Amino acid sequence: MTQPIPPDVVALSDYQRYAAAILPAPVCAYVEGAGADGLTAQANQSAWQGLRLHSCLLCDMRGANTDLRLFGLELPHPFLLAPVAFHGLAHPEGEHATALGAAATGSLMVVSTQAGLTLAEIAQQAQGPLWFQLYMQAERADTLSLVRRAEAAGYRALVVTVDAPVNGIRNTEVRAGFALPEGLRAVNLDGMRPPQIRALPGRAATFLGLLDHAPRWEDILWLKAQTRLPVLLKGIMSPDDAERAVEVGADGVIVSNHGGRALDTLPATAEALPVVVRRIAGRVPVLCDGGIRRGTDALKALALGASAVLVGRPQIHALAVGGAAGVAHMLTILRAELEVAMALTGRRNLAEIDETVLWPSS
Known part of the structure; x- marks a missing residue:
């Protein structure tokens, strides 16, 4: 049973x-785990923190x-829930609870291919908009x-993850002995054929069949x-890669390093x-994830040209602590922080957020 949200939870770090x-x-090691030494995961947060804001006073707000x-949807704020696998690790209701929390705040949820519930089950109970994150299959x-089930x-929208044809080297979760319960x-993915892997002594599977059917640019053309x-890619x-994405017809791109979970550094x-x-250059919307933990992080991302931001690990933290109410509260915190940041930088709407929000670096 999920406990009430503790009263001292006032920020995502709580x-x-x-x-x-x-x-x-072991579950915590999986959720927090990153590629190799975790340097990219650490950099994701520190890079947002390193950007300074430029205040603007006495503005008409x-x-x-x-x-x-965004893509025909009217959304109340620019925070989306990024695709994250296996919400059932954090809460017995899994993706149902996350979707309920998202809907309570008008938020868009991107459902993972590796969800623990079927696409239809999640959609039947969801009360808010959903996108589907697609891992292209062998x-x-x-x-x-998968595409037809998502459409039905x-x-x-379809969000095709293109940066993880193989898993990153995740030492933390291996050390912890993580395995799905x-x-x-x-x-x-039930009933789908995985890549055919050859086994050779002293060799990893990466170059022994694992990549034989990994997606290529022509597969994006086919999907379109x-x-x-x-x-979206x-x-x-x-x-x-951004240029190539536009050339093959992507309707949007998401700047992402997989939360630092794939290629480290x-x-x-x-x-x-x-x-x-x-x-x-404005040809398609650009979204961004990675290390978004504050409303000020989102303001900075929008100032750098993002149309919206996605939040990954924090949704699992909130789900574990407060279930659907926790997810809704987490998103409410982010929106409130963004509103304060906009007020103190003199921006009445998202369209007014540009690079002049940022303090000059030199």
Whole structure:
């Protein structure tokens, strides 16, 4: 049974602190785990913290709001719930509870391919908008099956994760001996054929079949021809990949380093975001995740050109501590912090947030 939200939970870091005391150590290692030495995961947060804001006084703030229109959706704020696997690790109601918390705040939830509930089950109970995060499968027929299920259930966009054809080297969760508990699995992948891996002594599986059917640019072209849903590519960190994404018809890109869980020593998303935005040059929306823990982080991301931001680990922290109410409270905290930051920098709406919000670096 989820306990009431402790009264001293007033920031996302408080949810993280309480979740660490609630979750079993191996689960905590999985949730917090990052690639290799965790340098990119650490950099994600420190990079936002290192940017300074430029205050603006005595501004006319009448009619201020955080409203956002994104791919045909009218959203009350720019905080989206990033795709995260296996919410059942944090709460017995799993993705149902997360979706309920998102809906209570008008927030958009991106459902993971590796959810512990089916796409249809989540959509049937969800009261708010959903996008589907797609891991493309070894067989195109299996990928198409996922797409058709998402379409039939009313998901409003496809978010294709392109930066993890293989898992990162996650030493922390391996040391902790993490394994999924009995009864929790990626149910949406039931019956699908995994890559055929060859076994050789002293060799990892990476170059022994694991990558034989990893997605390529031509697969994005194929996917675009199969659906009318908007297709966003998640995991874009370089301007060249951003350019290629637009060329193959992506409707949007998400600047992301997988929360630092894939390739360690990639730059922080705060570093990559303005570079990608310059190359995209307004042709498609650019979103961003990685280390968003404060409303001021979101303000900085919007100032650097993001249309919206996604929040990953904090939703699991909040889910573990307070269930659906915790998720709603966590999002409410972020929105309140953003509103205060906008008020103190003199920005009445998201369209007024630009690079002049940031203190000059030199």
